[in-house]
Amino acid sequence: MKILLYSMNFTPELVGIGKYSGEMAQWLHAKGHDVRVIASPPFFPHWAPFEGHSAWAYRKTVCDGITVWRAPTWVPARPRALARMAHLFSFMLSSMPLLFAQIRWRPDLVFVVEPPLFCAPTVLFFSRMLGIKSWLHIQDYEVDAAFGLGLVRGARVRRFALSVERWLLSRFSRVSTISAAMLDRAKDKGIDETRLVLLPNWVDVRSIYPHPAGASDTGEPVNAYRTMLGIPADAVVVLYxxxxxxxxxxxxxxxxxxxxxxxxxIHFVLCGNGPSREALKTACANLDRVHFLDLQPAERLNELLGMADIHVLPQRADAADLVMPSKLGGMLASGKAVIVTAHEGTELSNVVAGRGLVVAPGDPDALSDAIARLAASRPQREAMGAAGRSFAETELDRNAILLRLEKELLRCLAD
Incomplete structure (x- = not known):
């Protein structure tokens, strides 16, 4: 197959959509498919172009045998509502020439990742013009999320945006998304079930596996992160x-x-980057047992996740079932207990139930109580961690999921 992957985020981004788009392209290329990529300069989660990349220039590179075109994209330092929309729109405009430059190559299928949905009309026009297949993969329902999170307001604007979204989704050969609840939402938007595909975010269970968190049998620390941060071997680490x-x-x-x-x-370790980092550091300024780490290299991810006794995953209630946190797969694969904030009945709650604790969103008392309960019970933590690991092995294995994707791609071309 000749596959054109149209994904704003792409490797070398280590988290979020870029991680999964990069791994998918590399896996398909390794299986013998011809893959080309259109992407923005890498910027996430720092919201600044990575070193060696420019936000203002077109660039062509070859990464592990995959040709990648980078479209100049404005990257706001503070990604608020209007700035974020301008950011997405700038990528849509600058990437259009790169898309139409692929006419001579003539891919069999264009696989576009949302966000941004702004790219969908151009992909549909391009696909119809060449008589090829189009595939939309929804990582976030950005229209629903924009209104649900209060980034955009107005009943008339909402009705118009949702009607345009429905029209666009109905024109793709296939529409995939990452959870059962998000798949149901696509059905509610009028997408025929025969064109829907479940494509969950995966985890490499061979690279992420249970790792000792605390001390060895001799009492010596076995995790370099604990040693670096000065966390005692017998402490309980809560990791985000x-x-x-x-x-x-x-x-x-x-x-x-x-x-x-x-x-x-009990020690908290908060690892990552993004627009909320500085405010979070300010709020924790006088707390001695709260430690901050920048985003860590991919090759140390297993050791990082293995530092935890408890993983914690907060999620706003108004984002429920509009997004599915990609980081959850690694948490479960690490074999450690998980605490999430979600309402009962949501996809996030259903996945974690029995493999961790689910508490109400926005309730610090409930979250504190859940952490305290798990911190006091190592057997409960270990049982939940084992259940999470089993789920990751059977439901989230990268190779199994991408094999199913390959079959669906071939089926789409055969239809």
């Missing part, structure tokens, strides 16, 4: 690792850490 953005409700972690500040054996 991921982007520090607006959808996470990340401020809840500072409240929980403050409430548990007298529990001398």
């Amino acid at each position: 690792a991921g982007s520090l953005g607006t959808k996470q409700g990340i401020e809840l972690l500072a409240d929980a850490a403050r409430q548990l500040s007298t529990a001398g054996h």
